[in-house]
Amino acid sequence: MTRPAIERVLHGLVDLHCHSGPNPLPRRFDHVEAARDGERLGMRAFLAKSHHHNTVMDLLAMADRLAGVSTAVYGGIALNAQVGGINPYAVEMSLRMGGRCVWFPTISSSAHIDHHNAGGGFPKPTVPLTMTQVDVRGPDGALIPEVGRVIEIIAETGALLSAGHMAPDDIREVFTTAREAGVRRMVVGHPNFVIGSDPAQCREFVELGAYIEHETSMYDPEVAQKKWGPEVLMDWIEQVGPEHTVLASDLGQAGRPFPVDSFIRVGSALLDLGLPEKDLQQIVRVNPSYLLGLDD
DSSP: OOHHHHHHHHTTOEEEEEOOBSOSSOBSSBHHHHHHHHGGGTOOEEEEOOSSSOHHHHHHHTHHHHTTOSSEEEOEEEOSGGGTSSOHHHHHHHHHTTOOEEEOOSTTSHHHHHHHHTTOOOOOOSSOOOOOOOOSBOTTSSBOHHHHHHHHHHHHHTOEEEOTTOOHHHHHHHHHHHHHHTOOOEEEEOIIIIIOOOHHHHHHHHHTTEEEEEEHHHHOTTTOOTTOOHHHHHHHHHHHOGGGEEEEOOBOBTTSOOHHHHHHHHHHHHHHTTOOHHHHHIIIIIHHHHHTTTTO
8 A cells, every 4th residue: 555545544543552751761752742743644632641640741731832733632640659559539630630541550560560570671761760569459359449439530531441551350350340330431452462361351351341452563563573463463353353443552662663654554564464444444543532532
């Protein structure tokens, strides 16, 4: 497919996983620079993710610079040690100030810590930071009360609940509780990286109302490991269904590609493998627009 053709198919995409800065981890660009670059592809919006802080405050401080940029930028909060773990007060502030997403523990989850300690290659922060594990369950194995309160706030605000980097059993428990509480938007990011989930398990999450997110950074030939060719992504889409799949970038790190270029390469590879254009638009535009609440 020619460059103009793939750009037409991807026009209006929404990236739910952009690691723009500022951040304690080295970043290639800040939120404004990422938004300006997104204009090249007519990117409708992206979600700015930090493992360490509430990105809503960044965006409010950058409002003057973001004015006039056609790509909208939204923020949220990840429930890691740096914000006090499962902290309903921090969640309430983030969402009531315009946040659109709550990521359950990512770098503080047991699954992430196990992966990183096994040589997962996660980048080192630019400043010294103390890391500790954040658990969603208490000693009795039940979800701690703070999880319930966080879920209530997500349900009240209509925000997106992300599984973060939790292990599959914890995802299932949190999603089941969230569904019962009325949460309408849930997503599992890179299930086959850190989390250790499989398509059958992810279909169970879909039954609970979740979407399954995959990252262009895992399948982009400029950055991906050989075990993650585009054929692997295509198989996931076929097994879970494009109506339940999201394609995001997980990019912004120093030394890695711009999200726009990665979307073009991976999107082209999927079309070459036979994915219909309408299905690609479903996973880059329709589904993430719903999850961010852009058409409510």
